[in-house]
Amino acid sequence: MQSIRLAINGGPCDVMVNPEESLLQLLRDELGLKGTKEGCGTGYCGACTVLVDGAPVNSCLFFAVDADRHEVTTIEGLATNDGTMHPLQSAFVKAGGLQCGFCTPGVIMSAAALLAEHPAPSESEVRASLAGNICRCTGYQSIVNAVLTAAEELRTQGRAGERPGSGARLRSRA
Secondary structure, three states: OEEEEEEEOOEEEEEEEOOOOEHHHHHHHHOOOOOOOOOOOOOOOOOOEEEEOOEEEEOOOOEHHHHOOOEEEOHHHOOOOOOOOOHHHHHHHHHOOOOOOOOHHHHHHHHHHHHHHOOOOOHHHHHHHOOOOOOOOOOHHHHHHHHHHHHHHHHHOOOOOOOOOOOOOOOOOO
């Protein structure tokens, strides 16, 4: 076991992990953050996408020990502490960008990384940024529309280029 310290969704977290444990296992099994899903377990589907220091990663392939001294943002971290959904989450609901919802957290996290870097993406930029996320239920056009709608909403709110991660807080666990 190895002790690591990281920030999860804006809050500090001290935890013991096995060297071979994935970040996905840490988030779901140890910390109870069930929003991140395991799809394929091989990094192909993108269902387990989270942000590490603002960059999207497949948490099934990312070792938990490698998150030491880094900032991890999960789907739970997008909503505000009062439970208000992030504009991306609201846009997905309004645009019908989800059906079963299994892939949705990973898609939204990839989109959040895109919008933090490119506040006014084109449709082709959205499609390219979501290429690592597979959805088996919803037509991709509704997903793209949701991301473009959220981008406009964030710009309207003066939040363009905002880096996600100030949502739900976790207490330290050892």
